[in-house]
Structure formats: C-alpha cells, structure tokens
Amino acid sequence: MANEHFYHPIEPNTSGMLEVDEVHSIYWEECGNPDGEPIVFIHGGPGAGATETDRRFFDPDHFRIILFDQRGGPRSTPQGETRENTIQLLAEDIERLRDHVGVDTWHVFGGSWGSTLSLYYSQTFPGSCRTLTIRGIWLMRDEEIDWWLYGMRLVQPERWHVFNEHVVESERGDLLEAYWKLFHDADRDKARQAAKVWSVYEGASCTLLPNPEFEAHFHDLDKAWCTAVLEAHYFRNERFEPRDLLLQGVDRIRDIPGFIVHGRYDIVCPVKSALDLHEKWPEASLVIVPDAGHSSHEPGITRELVAATNRIRDYGSPALRE
DSSP: OOOTTSOOOOOOSEEEEEEOSSSOEEEEEEEEOTTSEEEEEEOSTTTTOOOSGGGGGSOTTTEEEEEEOOTTOTTSBSTTOOTTOOHHHHHHHHHHHHHHTTOSSEEEEEETHHHHHHHHHHHHSGGGEEEEEEESOOOOOHHHHHHHHTGGGGTOHHHHHHHHHTSOGGGTTOHHHHHHHHHTOSOHHHHHHHHHHHHHHHHTTSSSSOOHHHHHGGGOHHHHHHHHHHHHHHHHHOOOSSTTHHHHTGGGGTTSOEEEEEETTOSSSOTHHHHHHHHHOTTSEEEEETTOOSOTTSHHHHHHHHHHHHHHHHHHHHHHTO
16 A cells, blocks of 8 residues: 555554553554654544554654554554543543653644544644644534535445445435444444445545555454444534534644645545635645545655655754744
C-alpha cells in the first residue's frame, strides 16, 4: 500500500500499554529519533488503529514519532468497546499519553476521523499543540453522516447496494439503527459479518481507483469489528452539540500553524468539509489534491502530507507562524 512518497519502513524503538481507566488500556509506540521533535499520529475510524505504514509520513531522523490505538482499537483493550468511549475521553487519553512519554508539547497529525479528533483535541488543549496537520476532513455533522449512510449510493451504487441489502427490507429506512441492532445480535458470527459488510463498504470507497490490496485491510474481522462498531457508536450516540462544534471552536487554534490536505474526489469525506473548515480558518494552508480520493496512501495525498511534515522539519513551528 505504500508509495514512493513515504519515508522508508521503520520499527518501534519502544511500545507499551497505557491504562487510561478501569475499562480501557491503549496501545502506544515510539519510532524515529528518540531526541527529535515529537509528533503524534492520530488514526481514523475511530476504530481503525495505526499501521506500520503510518509511521512513514515523517522524517525518522528528525521526528520522535508517537502512534497509538484509541479506545476500542485493534491493539487496545477491550477491542471494539463502546463503554466509556467519548471524544472528550479520547482527547484526555492523548494528554495522558503526552505526559506518559514525557513530552511538553508536540505536533499533531491526523486524518479522516483522526482529523475530527485532532481538531477536538487541539481546541480542548491548544497549549499542547505546536502544529496541526489534518487530512480527509470529517466534522461529524449531520450532512456528512447522512452522506456516508445514503448519499454515497449516488457515486458508488453497487457498493451501497451490498451495504443496504445486508439489512432486512423492513429496516432499511434507518440503516444506522439497523446495523446497530445487527452489531448487538446474540449471534456473534452474524454480528461480525455485519461489521465486515460495513467496513468493506467504507474501505472500498477510500481510493479513487480500485485498490484490492488496500481494501483487503477492511476484510480482517477483528479490524472490521473495531471500525464498524465504533463508527456506528459515534454516529448514533456521540453527535456534537452544537452540530458544528468544531467550526465554532476554530478561534481557539487560530494561532497554531495548520496544514489541511483533502482529495478532490474523496467519497467518504466530501471535500466541502475541508472548504468549510478553511473558510473559518483561512490562516491554515489548504491543498486539494486533484487526482485523489480519501486514502492517505494515495500518491498525491501522501506527497502533500509528507511535504507538510517536511516543512515543519525545515522551518519549525515558530517560523511557520510568521
């Protein structure tokens, strides 16, 4: 799935589990230069977890790269757990992790749901953030969730048909509630199969051109379970109030250097969200990649994300404010 714009593969220098409350422990790892500028990678999903490739957006000779799986993620425990799982708690976990690894402030990097959490975290704890690099903007507004559940059928009708047909006909009027019911079915195999259908529906729509290698990641039953259950949980139970909370909070991060990258043909997270954010935050740079969809592993997206982290490396966050 990697392309020529990524840095070379690296392995963690250290890793561990951080207990964040009585229910959850989160997996974390560090790569790159132990004495370098700290940067934290915030994955999407919210249940997708960080991957080996996600270590490679950053110059490993310069950055101290910190990655983790959010509550309920594949390497965190318990997997797919929705109890005590809110965006406020996720943001507090990032602060716990920052303290745990002994970092005063760090650069923040996130995509898709990771852009949602990065925005929320930086608006809640602006003093912890040196810069903010975000991709595939998802503001978790009603229009975006409705697009994901129903609107994508206008562009990907074949994939949406499979997603829709997996639900009994009488329950198709509310796909979110129907899948939530399936995920909590007493038949564990039935519940996990529904999660796979949900996960593949999204994964197959992430790239501009078909990419079987990338899509295969979403067929893994454990990863599919974490992805589907936690996405449905946030769609159903954790909507923002007010709905445009992240847009209203932009004033809190206006002084933080920001880089926004979005694919023109992003079907999962339509480009309108990036434009809406940039309208509120014109100080941030915005790059719309003309030949890309949603995935950070598409060459144009990777190129612009690496260019952003290289700019941070070369100029430093104080210079970026000037």
